[in-house]
Amino acid sequence: MQVKDIMVKELFVVDKDDMVSYAIELMVKKRVSRLLVVDKGKLVGVITEKDMVDRLGSSKMRALQASSVHISGVMSDNPITITPQTDVVNSAKIMIDKHISSLPVVEKEELVGIITKSTMTRLCLKIDHIFVGQIMTKSPITTTPFDRIMNVRRIMLEKDISSLPVLDDGKLVGIITEGHIALYLAEFREKVPEKHQEKRIKHVKVTEVMQKDPPLLHPDNKVSEAADLMRRERVKSIPIINYEERLIGVLTKTDLTKLVANKFILENN
Structure with a gap:
């Protein structure tokens, strides 16, 4: 099975110059735990709940409000990406080996989808022989x-x-x-x-x-x-x-x- 068969095509995207408060509002509204970050339409990072726990709780940013911090100061940059033709099992291995929870899917430099651990969870909906x-x-x-x-x-x-x-x-x-x-x-x-x-x-x-x-x-x-x-x-x-x-x-x-x-x-x- 290839990534194109299971990837999520509905993408939630923010600009690197948007504020963290906006990212949080969007996460809560869409009930997602990560957003893709772009700059002039190009993928430059991912912002996750873990990123915000790390940065917003740090002493360096302790006095700053989420409405005054740009996403670029909180996101994880240079995310690992895969193609629509990547094998699903290999994608799962990448997530585990690299300790990441999502992989943006890129084809010819265009962002076309994403797979996450939630995507992998859906693959387990028919697994009745394991407890x-x-x-x-x-x-x-x-x-x-x-x-x-x-x-x-x-x-x-x-x-x-x-x-x-x-x-x-x-x-x-x-x-x-x-x-x-x-x-x-x-x-x-x-x-x-x-x-x-x-x-x-x-x-x-x-x-x-x-x-x-x-x-x-x-x-x-x-x-x-x-x-x-x-x-x-x-x-x-x-x-x-x-x-x-x-x-x-x-x-x-x-x-x-x-x-x-x-x-x-x-x-x-």
Whole structure:
């Protein structure tokens, strides 16, 4: 199968000179986690939730508002691209090997589409012979409702993960993602006076930002069921609990992309 058979042709594009606040508004409106960045019609970068968590939370930009920062100062430039003829499995391998979540599709220097880990997730909608427990990430890193979001931001960036389940006394009470933090940081910069930002941001707790009552799965759910739930709920990861309601893992779109990269064959087979 080639990329042209599955790529998304509806593209959400911003100019490098647009403001980050506009990018956030567009992401929220279109319910996407990345935008393609152009300069005079040419692809020059990608801006993602991770980029915003990284830059908006940095000390260098701490006093700046999202409405005063250009996308060019936040985006990841020189993105890896593929062609419509690129093999889908190879595309999944590129995403995993390069630790990226999307690949713009370019033909004759023209931007014609994009594939993402969400695209790979859709390829798993008919996988009924593999179960969640066989491919989930076991013993995931977690946080608590009383941890600070700046500490969670640091963990996400250091460990290259996009979400953390939230546990209170061993019980799952929510999940916090890059998207939650990026949106909160942008709104925080706009609402809180500059002179108070540095002090206040240090004390913002996970419970103020996290998603409560996230969708859940059990290890014996089929991969097809998991992919469908991710698609319907528009989430990147789902906590996995046992029948005692204890967290035992997390299933991410990265896990499903790895499955595609491995041609739907379990790695230990």
